[in-house]
Amino acid sequence: MPSDNHPTRFWHRVDDRHVQCDVCPRACILKNGQRGLCFVRAADEGEIVLTTYGRSSGFCIDPIEKKPLNHFLPGSPILSFGTAGCNLACKFCQNWDISKSREVDRLLDQASPATISQAAHQLGCRSVAFTYNDPVIFLEYAVDVATACKTLGIRSVAVTAGYISPGARETFFAHMDAANVDLKGFTENFYRKLCAGHLQPVLDTLTYLKHQTNVWFELTTLLIPGQNDSDAEIAAMSRWVMDELGPDVPMHFTAFHPDWKMRDIPATPTQTLRRAREIAQSHGINHVYTGNVHDKAGQSTYCPACGGMLIGRDWYQLSDWHIDREGHCAHCGHPVAGVFDTSPGTWGPRRQPVRLQGAD
Numbered sequence: 001m002p003s004d005n006h007p008t009r010f011w012h013r014v015d016d017r018h019v020q021c022d023v024c025p026r027a028c029i030l031k032n033g034q035r036g037l038c039f040v041r042a043a044d045e046g047e048i049v050l051t052t053y054g055r056s057s058g059f060c061i062d063p064i065e066k067k068p069l070n071h072f073l074p075g076s077p078i079l080s081f082g083t084a085g086c087n088l089a090c091k092f093c094q095n096w097d098i099s100k101s102r103e104v105d106r107l108l109d110q111a112s113p114a115t116i117s118q119a120a121h122q123l124g125c126r127s128v129a130f131t132y133n134d135p136v137i138f139l140e141y142a143v144d145v146a147t148a149c150k151t152l153g154i155r156s157v158a159v160t161a162g163y164i165s166p167g168a169r170e171t172f173f174a175h176m177d178a179a180n181v182d183l184k185g186f187t188e189n190f191y192r193k194l195c196a197g198h199l200q201p202v203l204d205t206l207t208y209l210k211h212q213t214n215v216w217f218e219l220t221t222l223l224i225p226g227q228n229d230s231d232a233e234i235a236a237m238s239r240w241v242m243d244e245l246g247p248d249v250p251m252h253f254t255a256f257h258p259d260w261k262m263r264d265i266p267a268t269p270t271q272t273l274r275r276a277r278e279i280a281q282s283h284g285i286n287h288v289y290t291g292n293v294h295d296k297a298g299q300s301t302y303c304p305a306c307g308g309m310l311i312g313r314d315w316y317q318l319s320d321w322h323i324d325r326e327g328h329c330a331h332c333g334h335p336v337a338g339v340f341d342t343s344p345g346t347w348g349p350r351r352q353p354v355r356l357q358g359a360d
Helices: 113-122 135-150 168-173 188-195 200-212 231-244 270-282
Strands: 011-013 018-021 029-031 041-044 047-050 059-063 077-081 127-130 155-160 178-182 216-223 251-255 288-291 309-314 317-321 352-354
Touching: 018 041, 018 047, 029 041, 047 135, 077 113, 113 127, 113 135, 127 135, 135 155, 135 168, 168 200, 178 200, 200 216, 200 231, 216 270, 231 251, 231 270, 251 270, 270 288
Parallel strands: 077 127, 127 155, 155 178, 178 216, 216 251, 251 288
Antiparallel strands: 011 018, 018 029, 041 047, 059 077, 059 352, 309 317
8 A cells, every 4th residue: 555545533443354444334344455435445554544635636616506505605616626436336426537536646636734725715715615526535634624724714515425424424524514415316226226325324414414513504416317306206305304404404406417327318307307396395495496407597596485586596697686684585584594695705607727836
């Protein structure tokens, strides 16, 4: 194993030859030199190490709505980066070139947590996103970056599938200010067949976030024709969200496009997303959005009390803004769920790749 591996916390010895990784429900049991399914956590001399600490697939400034987060500092820029690998094996992965990468040498951008936090501050970013691949698998790096960011008033955002075990879950989310969690479907069969995982650990993460943390979080479901887009499944998901998380957790239904190992399935029709939005709304969810399609009505935010538009969106461009300085609807005074500034950000739809100055 390379000499620059980073030590980790969440593992235990099984016997004299094997160690078990305890970060996620896979609980990979490894002998010296082996890597877990995620590819970046490996057994080295009787312990689990992280092989991608301080190494990134690249940095980019995005609109925060692209994460997607519609109720967390709308209109603000967010410095985004990922590493390589993933602890799920989704056949429909839209970032497969990063998340499925087995080429650690592709991670050419190297930066310490201090370098990233300073860059975010200098670039005027309100937050940093751990995204493109799941930050659960590079937990130690993400936590150290979040800690460095906090000292400069920079928020931390996790874009994650929520496939993480107790213990690691508490440590990871203790350092996050916001999260977008992929609720990929709402059947065990979907998770088992298309993601090589299980549904219940994700639901456990969501209920943990709601009831035991102050992390602002939103949900995203990529609707795949014929796989997880039935009215019955969307209704069941919406009922669960309403019962377990409440009406104010935003739901995003986004469009699939043929990719990775599912190139034979057509792109999701816009009408499917609109129908899903209507179903979720009919079950009491206050804020439901459509994504990956042009649908201004489905991407704007409305007051659940009076129905007035709170934030107008056209793709990632904000237009209307009717939230007062106290975070209430400017039309009727109803409080708006989320984390808002006194005025909208002005970053717009730009996507700006950056190379960090002073990178290690």
